[in-house]
Amino acid sequence: MSRASGYGGGVAVRHESPMSGLDRRNLGPLQVFAQSISGAAPSAAMAAAPAVAAATAGGAVLWSFVAATVLALLIGVCVAQFTRRMAAAGSLYSLTAKGLGPVAAFAAGWALLIGYGLLAMAALVGAGTYVHDVLRRLGLSPGWGAVAGTVVVLGALATVLTVRGVRLSAKVVLVTEAVSISALLVVFGLLLARVAPELGFTPLTTDEGLGGVAGGVLPALGAFVGFEAAASFGVEARRPFQSVPRAVQWTAALCGVLYLIAAYTQVAGLSQLPGGLAGQPEPMSALAELEGLPWLPYVLDAGIAASFFACTMATSSALVRVLLSMGREGIVPRRLGTTHPRYRTPHVAILLVLPAVTLLPVVLLAAGVSTRELFVALLNIAVFGYLIAYLLVCAAAPVFLHRIGELTRGAVTASVVVAPVLLAVLVLFTATNADGPYPLAFTLLLAAGVAWYAWVRARRPRQLAGIGIYDETSASDLLGGRP
């Protein structure tokens, strides 16, 4: 990675990209898109999120999803300001660095590691839970062992696939997610055909008002987290400046549409039951029973388990690429920054992280934590991490544009609208999780982050200042190849 002599206005161009070693410029647009979709795991959210949102939003749940979709699209606009201009593997961590500098980037990196790590764990546990449910419906009575077994098998599979090459894992993610969404669309299509003619647009009318809408935004936004996953495939995407921003934006839009369909179907279908959607612990099963389609839950469970597996693959792939970037920068041990000579994947990071992501939930399950509690806790803490990273990247976007002299009114507007809302959502989130294990978990994670930052600052100040590595233009990208 030698520095070449000056080029043009005194800007040095390297002979080799600092991200060399990855399978550069080799992922098609559809495969990049699949990473973002899988990160958001819309299938699982379609089945569960409307009921969770309805618990706080009541009848305003549809409008909560509309608001969350707008928010996600605006976050996408902010992320796109970076991804249209730089191809990074470190996702929001590397992007934040270019706007707000190393301290904020460090915070975003820590939040993102927590978000990605815990979402990958939650998705594994989620897949285990739905496989467990299928077995139970078949008349078996598997204990937590079935969940733990599924977690181990899928975790091992994800490890092998992610090591064996980004193209292979992207194909698996694409196919799995496509099957899952198709299954869910069939299920919702069938239900919608039965419930829609009776109700028409009545689910859109609400008497909860703005307060209801706001209350539901947090759980609704939670259904979108992970949709930025494509941002860690900038180095590997064939046309990163097109496919990465598009993948993030289209995922926000597609998930928004899917969630609205899901929410409408569930609100409309369950409106006749006492308590409506909010009163149902298992809304989809209740709906299937109500409509006399007993086989539906099988398709649904299998589809959701598949979606969770794809989510594990996408989020852990993003996670290891953040670690790869940190390894190259010297923020974490440099070994984590190495890539496999043949498979061109960050194999050291994968072999360190994925077994941990797999085994930690198994240990907690073995210690007697219930699957449901574990899943909800992992997901909640993950969402918290994501929201912090989103807030930081949205705040960083206009600063970045100003720094490179390309600030526009639209970009400022997006940031000014979305950052305060995200901040409010974060405060609300902290307030609603003031009981149970959360205050302790948040304190521990915050303390760990601060301690890590203090260590890096004291021992590696130079590396700290160098945060924000990305696949910069190297001599071979220039016409004439001249350094």
Next chain:
Amino acid sequence: MSPPAEPAPLSGRQPKAVRNALAVLEEVVAAGPGVTAKEISAALKLPPATTYRLLNLLVGEEYLVRLPDLRGFALGRRAGRLTVPVASGPPAAARAVVERLRQRVRWGVHLASYQSGRVELADADPDHPPSDGALLARYPHASALGKLLLAEQADWRAVVRELRPFTTATITEAGRLETELADVARTGLARQCGELYPGRGCLAVAIRDVVNGTLVAGLAVSGPTERVAEPNPELLALLREHAEQLAPLLA
């Protein structure tokens, strides 16, 4: 799994956008590498937002690249495709070296230049006419001279339009071509056996700039497939010797 995305067809209803995009490209050429978006916007009197959008589009299409400071722009490799190759024959001294090789072997001897970023026949053997020059330029994957050029690229996919089959021997799988190009890069020798026309083959060696080692030209011999497939150590030595003599004459 998915083919490279085809650029959306241009409806031709946005003449202003096309004109502006070309003006932006021209301005980057005129101002030189390192020019910033603000400077381009000011020079062309284009609204900033329009300029930024066009620049991002041109960077997305790889005609332009952002320099590592993320502010400045320069021409990307793809912009090289916009230049029409200038037909300037090799100097007389180089022709004499090629002619000397022709007298010593019974093969067709051809010299190709890569200065324009594609295969361009600079001195084709009049007694053994080679394949159609336009075909060589368009489908580098099917010729020895083309493979030399592809092996030199950071990303050969950016140069290859399609892996069109010409004969049953043509390499049409990206993976196989990748392996073969790695071999070419390692040995400095490219071989083609009946991949463009059945029964005809080619051997080619690189001619590199003596100062910075960049690929400037290729020297090839053509003949029947079975002769090309043989190891031919004497022929190779002769080919390499003449390539070395040509290097200082073509830089």
